[in-house]
Structures are given as C-alpha cells and as structure tokens.
Amino acid sequence: MKTLIKNIDIIAMDAQNHRYEGGVILYDDDTIEYVGVLSEIIDSGKVDLKQVKVIDGKGMLALPGFINAHTHIAMTAFRGYADNMPLWEWLSERIWPMEDRLKPEDAYWLSLLGAAEMISAGVTTFSDMYMFTNNIAQAVSDSGMRAVLSRGMIGPNEQMWQRFRDIEELAEWQNRAEGRISMMIGPHSVYTCSPEFLKTCRQLAEKYETGIHIHLSETARETADCVREYGYTPVKHLYELGFFDFPVTAAHCVHVTCDDMDLMAKHNVTAVHCPSSNMKLASGFAPVDEMLERGITVSLGTDGAASNNNLSILKEMSLAALIAKGYTGNPKALPAQTAVKMATNMSAKAVMLEDKIGSLEAGKKADIQLIDISCPHYYPKADPLVHLVYSGYSGDVNTVIINGRVVMQDRMLTTIDLNQVYREVDRIIKRIRY
Amino acid sequence: MKTLIKNIDIIAMDAQNHRYEGGVILYDDDTIEYVGVLSEIIDSGKVDLKQVKVIDGKGMLALPGFINAHTHIAMTAFRGYADNMPLWEWLSERIWPMEDRLKPEDAYWLSLLGAAEMISAGVTTFSDMYMFTNNIAQAVSDSGMRAVLSRGMIGPNEQMWQRFRDIEELAEWQNRAEGRISMMIGPHSVYTCSPEFLKTCRQLAEKYETGIHIHLSETARETADCVREYGYTPVKHLYELGFFDFPVTAAHCVHVTCDDMDLMAKHNVTAVHCPSSNMKLASGFAPVDEMLERGITVSLGTDGAASNNNLSILKEMSLAALIAKGYTGNPKALPAQTAVKMATNMSAKAVMLEDKIGSLEAGKKADIQLIDISCPHYYPKADPLVHLVYSGYSGDVNTVIINGRVVMQDRMLTTIDLNQVYREVDRIIKRIRY
Numbered sequence: 001m002k003t004l005i006k007n008i009d010i011i012a013m014d015a016q017n018h019r020y021e022g023g024v025i026l027y028d029d030d031t032i033e034y035v036g037v038l039s040e041i042i043d044s045g046k047v048d049l050k051q052v053k054v055i056d057g058k059g060m061l062a063l064p065g066f067i068n069a070h071t072h073i074a075m076t077a078f079r080g081y082a083d084n085m086p087l088w089e090w091l092s093e094r095i096w097p098m099e100d101r102l103k104p105e106d107a108y109w110l111s112l113l114g115a116a117e118m119i120s121a122g123v124t125t126f127s128d129m130y131m132f133t134n135n136i137a138q139a140v141s142d143s144g145m146r147a148v149l150s151r152g153m154i155g156p157n158e159q160m161w162q163r164f165r166d167i168e169e170l171a172e173w174q175n176r177a178e179g180r181i182s183m184m185i186g187p188h189s190v191y192t193c194s195p196e197f198l199k200t201c202r203q204l205a206e207k208y209e210t211g212i213h214i215h216l217s218e219t220a221r222e223t224a225d226c227v228r229e230y231g232y233t234p235v236k237h238l239y240e241l242g243f244f245d246f247p248v249t250a251a252h253c254v255h256v257t258c259d260d261m262d263l264m265a266k267h268n269v270t271a272v273h274c275p276s277s278n279m280k281l282a283s284g285f286a287p288v289d290e291m292l293e294r295g296i297t298v299s300l301g302t303d304g305a306a307s308n309n310n311l312s313i314l315k316e317m318s319l320a321a322l323i324a325k326g327y328t329g330n331p332k333a334l335p336a337q338t339a340v341k342m343a344t345n346m347s348a349k350a351v352m353l354e355d356k357i358g359s360l361e362a363g364k365k366a367d368i369q370l371i372d373i374s375c376p377h378y379y380p381k382a383d384p385l386v387h388l389v390y391s392g393y394s395g396d397v398n399t400v401i402i403n404g405r406v407v408m409q410d411r412m413l414t415t416i417d418l419n420q421v422y423r424e425v426d427r428i429i430k431r432i433r434y
Numbered sequence: 435m436k437t438l439i440k441n442i443d444i445i446a447m448d449a450q451n452h453r454y455e456g457g458v459i460l461y462d463d464d465t466i467e468y469v470g471v472l473s474e475i476i477d478s479g480k481v482d483l484k485q486v487k488v489i490d491g492k493g494m495l496a497l498p499g500f501i502n503a504h505t506h507i508a509m510t511a512f513r514g515y516a517d518n519m520p521l522w523e524w525l526s527e528r529i530w531p532m533e534d535r536l537k538p539e540d541a542y543w544l545s546l547l548g549a550a551e552m553i554s555a556g557v558t559t560f561s562d563m564y565m566f567t568n569n570i571a572q573a574v575s576d577s578g579m580r581a582v583l584s585r586g587m588i589g590p591n592e593q594m595w596q597r598f599r600d601i602e603e604l605a606e607w608q609n610r611a612e613g614r615i616s617m618m619i620g621p622h623s624v625y626t627c628s629p630e631f632l633k634t635c636r637q638l639a640e641k642y643e644t645g646i647h648i649h650l651s652e653t654a655r656e657t658a659d660c661v662r663e664y665g666y667t668p669v670k671h672l673y674e675l676g677f678f679d680f681p682v683t684a685a686h687c688v689h690v691t692c693d694d695m696d697l698m699a700k701h702n703v704t705a706v707h708c709p710s711s712n713m714k715l716a717s718g719f720a721p722v723d724e725m726l727e728r729g730i731t732v733s734l735g736t737d738g739a740a741s742n743n744n745l746s747i748l749k750e751m752s753l754a755a756l757i758a759k760g761y762t763g764n765p766k767a768l769p770a771q772t773a774v775k776m777a778t779n780m781s782a783k784a785v786m787l788e789d790k791i792g793s794l795e796a797g798k799k800a801d802i803q804l805i806d807i808s809c810p811h812y813y814p815k816a817d818p819l820v821h822l823v824y825s826g827y828s829g830d831v832n833t834v835i836i837n838g839r840v841v842m843q844d845r846m847l848t849t850i851d852l853n854q855v856y857r858e859v860d861r862i863i864k865r866i867r868y
Contacts, residue, residue: 079825080816084766117810121827279760280824282767309824310811322753323760326713332518333716376551377744379856380863382514390714390743391513393555395829422813429814 001053002028003404006038008057008370011385013064013344014359025062026052027366030178030404035360055406059374060398061384063340064360065124065367066313067347070213070251070272070301072130072152073114073139074107076425077432078306087219087281095306099131101432107132109424111139114311116416119145119408121312122369122397127249127272127301127351129186129213133170141177144407144415146367148351149173150186150213155197164204171208180403183208184249184352189215190234191222198241211247211352214238217260218252219283235260235269244269249350251301254278254286261287265294270350273342275319276310277303289324289333299350300342312394317343321389336389370399435487436462437838440472442491442804445819447498447778448793459496460486461800464612464838469794489840493808494832495818497774498794499558499801500747501781504647504685504706504735506564506586507548507573508541510859511866512740521653521715521741529740533565535866541566543858545573548745550850553579553842555746556803556831561683561706561735561785563620563647567604575611578841578849580801582785583607584620584647589631598638605642614837617642618683618786623649624668625656632675645681645786648672651694652686653717669694669703678703683784685735688712688720695721699728704784707776709753710744711737723758723767733784734776746828751777755823770823804833 005025012018012035026034026047034041041047075095082094102110107130118126125146128136133151140147151166173181185208187193187201205212217223217234226234235256238244244267253271256264264271273288291298300316302308317339324334348358356365373384377391400408407415439459446452446469460468460481468475475481509529516528536544541564552560559580562570567585574581585600607615619642621627621635639646651657651668660668669690672678678701687705690698698705707722725732734750736742751773758768782792790799807818811825834842841849 077814079811079814080820083820083824084769086765090765113810113813120810276756276824279756280765282759282763282765284763285760305825309821310827312811312827315827319753319756322710322713323757325716326719326757329716329718331520331524331714331716335518376547376554376852376855377513377746379547380511380513380859386514386517387743390517390710391739393744393746393749393828395827418810421810425814 002026002033002047002051003055004047004052005055005057005062005368005370008060008062009373009384010035010062010360011340012360013340014361025360025368027404030365032360032362032364032366034362055399057370059372060370061373061388062360063369063371064344064358065369065400065402066122066343067299067351067358068118068123068126068302068311068313069249069299069347069350070274070303071114071126071128071311072304073126073128073136074102074110074130074132075304075306076110076113076117077102077106077428078304079309081433082306087283088221090281090307098432102132104132104135106428107135108139109421109428111136112143112416112421113425114305115139115143115145116413116418116421117311119143119400119413120397120411121314121394122371122400123311123313124367124369124400124402125351125353125357127184127213133166137170137173137177137181140181142415144402144405146180146357146402148182148184148353150184152186152188153201154188154192155200156194167204167208178403182353184211184213186213189222190226190237195230195241198238198243202242202246205246211249212243213249214251216250216253217255220255223255233257233260235263239263239267247352252278252283252286253291254284256287261291261294261296264291265296270297270299272299272301272350273320274301274303275316275323277307281307285323285327288320289328289330292334292338297346297349298342299347313343314392314394318389318392336386339389340385366401366404368401369397371396372398436460436467436481436485437487437489438481439489439491439496439802439804442494442496443807443818444469444496444794445774446794447774448795459794459802461838464799466794466796466798466800468796489833491804493806494804495807495822496794497803497805498778498792499803499834499836500556500777501733501785501792502552502557502560502736502745502747503683503733503781503784504708504737505548505560505562505745506738507560507562507570508536508544508564508566509738509740510544510548510551511536511540511862512738513743515867516740521717522655524715524741532866536566538566538569540862541569542573543855543862545570546577546850546855547859548739549573549577549579550847550852550855551745553577553834553847554831554845555748555828556805556834557745557747558801558803558834558836559785559787559791561618561647567600571604571607571611571615574615576849578836578839580614580791580836582616582618582787584618586620586622587635588622588626590628601638601642612837616787618645618647620647623656624660624671629664629675632672632677636676636680639680645683646677647683648685650684650687651689654689657689667691667694669697673697673701681786685737686712686717686720687725688718690721695725695728695730698725699730704731704733706733706735706784707754708735708737709750709757711741715741719757719761722754723762723764726768726772731780731783732776733781747777748826748828752823752826770820773823774819800835800838802835803831805830806832
C-alpha cells in the first residue's frame, strides 16, 4: 500500500535543492514515488487518495534521514565508562580489556540500544566497524535500520580465518533484511595493521566488490609514528599500498597535511568528520573547511558511544558548523546548508549508498525523518534549515521512516522493546565492567 | 502547601556534592526545606505525607535549574536572520537597524518566546542585557522565571535621562514578582562606552548597590582597538577605571591575556563563557581551562538567539566540556563535574544570586529541573552527570519548577500560552524584518 505524507514542509536535499511548504511525499513500499505538491499528483492520477495510508505532517519538517558514517554501535556498552583519557590510553587500558569480555550475543542487545538511540535522533543509516558483525546484522534486521557493516580487523593475528568467516557471513546478510544491509572491508588503522595485512584487506575489497572503511590520521601520534615507521603520512602510506584504487572512507582525518588532502581529493577518498569524539579525546580539530574547499566529500560520524558519548548526527552537524567557524576564524566557514549536506548527501556517498539514500526524491528509498518545528526554538519562522543546524535539538525528531516502515511515531519506537533492551543491557554490563 | 518530590535521583551541586538515588526534595512555598532520603524526614516529623503535594520523580534526575548568565532575551526576534557574518558587521548592518524598529511592547512577546524556550531546556534563571527592561520584567513576572536584568547602555548619548529612568523602574521591579527579579548595571562594552560614561555606570552600580554586567574582550578587534585607543587591554582598562571595586560579570572573555586573567582572579571578576556565540561569530575559543585554573569563576551564557541561535545552557555546557579538550589538547580539561558547576553554582555567583540558587539544599529557592533519564542515551547506567554533559539533549528536561511553582510539567508549559506568543511574534516579525 502506498503512503502519503501531507501538509509537510520539505527540504529534499536533492541536486536541485527543492523545498516545499505544505508539500507531500508519496512512497510505495520501500521507495519514494513523488516529492512535491498535492495538486500535481492528484492531477497526474499518480494516487487515489482513498487507497493510500495518510500521515499528517502538519507542524513538521521532512528531511532525508541522517546518515552516521562512522560508528561502533555495540560500544554503547562503554558509554560514560572511560572519560578524561587520551585515545591510546583509553583504547588500551579501558576499552580493549573490557571488550575481551563481550560475547557475540551481547552485541545484539547493545546494538539494539544504539539503534534505539539513533532512530530517536533521526538517524536512519549507520556505517559500523566492529566485531560480532553477525549479531549486529541481526539487530539491524530486527530494528528496521539500514546499515553498512564492516568487520573491524587488527592484523595480522592468529584468528584471521575467523575474521574471513565473519566477512563471508556478512556478505550473505546482503541478501537478507529487505536489502537494508550492505558491507565494507574494515581494517582498523595503519597503526594496528601491518602493510602486508593492509594489502590483504585491499584484496578483500576487490573480492567482495566493495570499499574500505578505516580510521585515518586521527591523532598527531598516529601520524608521527607512521612517518617514522613507513616514511609517509598515514594517507600517503595507504596510497602507496594501492588503497585508493578502491573507494576509501577515512574516519577522522584530523591530522592531514595539504598534500594528504590533495591526494584524497584526487582519488575520491571520503572523510568522516567526528567532531565530538575528536574533541573529547583531545585529538584536535579536523580541517573540514579546507577539505571541503578542495572538493573532498566530508561526511559526519558520531564514532562510538564510548568516546562521543551519544549517537546523534544532528548534534555532530551543529558542532561541525560551529567549530569550523571558531577554528578558521571565518564566520562564513561551513554554512548551515553544507552542514546538512554533510549529514545526508555526503554521508550517503561515504557509505556507498548515494544511489539509494541521502535525499528525498523519486526512486530513492523511503528513509525519512519528520522533525517537529513547532517548538519555541524554531520561532520566529526563518530558513528551517538554519534553525535546524544552529538551534535544533535531537529530541525534536518526531517520526522516522526507514525503507518505507515507520520505526518511530510521535517519539514512540515501533520496532524495539526498550524495557527489554534495558534489562538485557543491565545484565551484560554487570558482567563486563570491572 | 508543601511539595514533596519523591523517588528521584538527585545531584544537589552543593558544597558537599551530595547525591541520592531514589531520594526526596521537600519544599515549602518558594524555599527548599530538605534534600535527602524519605525515611529521615518521616522520622524527624518534618512532613506529614497526607498534607503535602507529591510529585513522583521516578526515572528522573533532579538538578538545580540551569542559569543562563548572559543573554539578550528579546533578540529571539532575530533568530536565524543574520548568519555567516563577523560580529561588527552583524551588529552594525543587521541587528542594530532592525532593533531600531522594535517597540517596547514587542519586547514583552519576544521575551515570553525566549522564556518558553529556556524553561523547555531547564533554564530557570537568566541574566539579561537589553533595552525595554520594563517590558522584559513584565514577561519575567508572567512567565514565572527568575531574572537579573540590566539596562544595556551605549554612551554617552542624548537619551541618557531615559536610560536612567529605565534603571529606576528596574529597581522598583525588585519589590515585585515575588522577588524573582533583580538588577545589575549594563554598560555594553569598552568599544561602545566612553571612559567618562563607564565611570557614570560605576556610580550607578554604587547607587543601586549592585554589580556590573558588561561584554568584555569578545573579539581580537575589541582588544586591539582598546590597546590602541587607551593603552590597555579591555580588562586592564576597566580596572584602571575602578570597575573592579564592584562585582563585575564579564561576558565572553575570549581574548584575555595572562595578565588580564590574573587581574580578574585577584578582583573576583566573573567570566561568562558563551561558546556557541563565540564560534558562530568566529570570535574564537575562550581560554576557559586557564581561567578556571587561576581560580576565576567561569559561568555559562547563551548570548542572544541572534548569534547562538538557541538559549539552552545544557548545550553550552556540553560544548564547553568538549571544546576545552579540543582546544587545549588535554582530554582531562574541563571534566563533566566542572561543566555542571559552571551551569549552576558558578553561574549563580555570576548573577549575584549564590545565596539563593545554584544548588539543591535547605534554605535555597526551589528552582529545580527534573530530567528524564529513561531515554536510550542515558544507558547503560553510569554517572548520570557524565551522561548529562556528554550525551544529554535539551529535550530531556521533563519538569521545571521555579520559586516553588511548576512552570513545565511533562514538557507542557503551564505559564505561557505558546500559540498566542507565536501569533504575536509573527505579527512583530512581519513589521520589523526587511
């Protein structure tokens, strides 16, 4: 059955930058058929109003669902656990030892918790790098979210065969869950993967015909160590290893040189800006404005809840727009329109789904968020996109539709039993925290 | 009648840093009588449970209401209107010309809009600098908020007698609105007030036995111009004019030198950190961590909605904690506990109300916010203060009590008719925007 969202203000984020006040969105099953004005579809006979399900969007703004281009969803386990620490200490002394206690089935519940939070903040797709991809995929399937999963890999190590089995399993998930799951290859970083092992990952990308999702140039230490050990910056190092023959999504890119940025631009390497995590771990401020000026696609990611500590792209979007101005000293840096593009279009490219998501237009998947703009912080009426970026809160998201399915309505989740998730998470946390 | 909030997690933000799980807060009329555990007040006979109004706080966290130590409430008029501009251009080309069209009665409705937004985000007190103080005071009175109002002044100018009359009127408001209104003297800045006029303002502070609220060292240009014109930095300039014999609350303090900070610390000058506004206008990052280390009281402010663009202290608190780490490169800079102190205790001092508000303890005013911590971004359970700072959203605030009166319950405002405010604001905007 077709669904018609009516009386809705729309910012389509398509190439023509269409906007409508009191417009309509028509979708059939999982796919958008029309975005525009009611009279036009009635005249064209595209829709019989008696035969459609109607959602009244009065007082709300429709945007494409936000895309979280870099996270580690099951790390909700560690939210609020390890604060006030620099990246290396944080990883090696707190996160990794606790991760050793995680069981695969834990990842299912921890991912449902992350999915609940993301849906509540208007995030419809996330790109993940973690272990337990099979269990995470099950949570994606059950929650109704869309996801691009990468089996995070540190190597070489003795369990390599297991990683390859995980990846094989992940490949099979691409034929399940109504096509909401896709995959990338996830070598962790240049400081945790040897050049030989990185080449193996490159071959995996070739084998599975996909791209590579990697942490890159996150800290000054990573860059310095890489230069010392391999004679190149992390970006150049990957280039020399032949990585840039494949789509590469590089999370963080805080410590990139001008040459690095030129290489990234030339080879269409996509950056994922994670401002909260970079600030919280004191990694620094990424030169987002410079990357954008060079034509690099810069998407947005929350990173995991252990270092953010939340999974809201709306918050990262606001932060990105503010920090860029403070950091460059230029009040015109990263305007609101660009920030929203980063959270939608550019992130769609980063997760290799630009043909399916990232804008509201016919032919794209029905991944739609309806934002309540009747709250005081959206008044007086002005450009709603500006209000959203500089004044919006994550809790303003009222209704979320993914792949044509309503997963949150009036802020009530329809696919996830939160109380059950909380009970299971409590149980897991009791076991793994020390 | 007494009110008992029960089953509530409490972070009192008092000197002893009391915390309770499933605790109680008892208040009588406008004043807190007890914060602690139920059994203790029952045993002590402090309360007859049949004779009190009960609020069930299950699933919620009680904190002192946030204090917005620097705003211009009626500037909600300009939210989303003038973006992507540096401070001087923004003030002189957009804000001031439009302000000229504002009528006193407009300020009433624009302030109610700001009050609605602040209450919705858990802000119970604000310190304001603007024109139309009489109308703003009326909105404070009607909304139930607590406020410290300063008549913003640029001078000398020909309308000085009018400013003095406004201040006289403001002084009278201190005896009205159940004592929720107090006043400070508000010279705009060293770049808009002559030294002679600043001395007049100092005399006003003496006359009205209060402190001074001023913009200080906001931009590099302000500092450079002040040094060129007067031979001193803005901080030193005020010191030389004898300002620091009175309590001074200095908004922004972005471009302060080490000597400035030492002077501020020595003379108990309070800084108001406004991170969103400083970033949006590309003024820079204030050295908050350095100020705190020197013992300066650093409070938080949103600045006006024209440059922020919202009025949420929770958001400024999160930003402050993140930016300090990114800016200093130290992940231990400005921990969560300090950020919450800035938003409550330290801001209470900045607005000269530290005896009345800023913590939950017997004898203080009943200015209380109840935050819904049953959402996914507060799980797994950990230190709720850490979750609030790094993961909380402004929309999590569920119930707000000011001076013992419930002004928002389950996110419904009880003192402000939002639809009426929206209608009036629409009418005003239509007239003043060009």
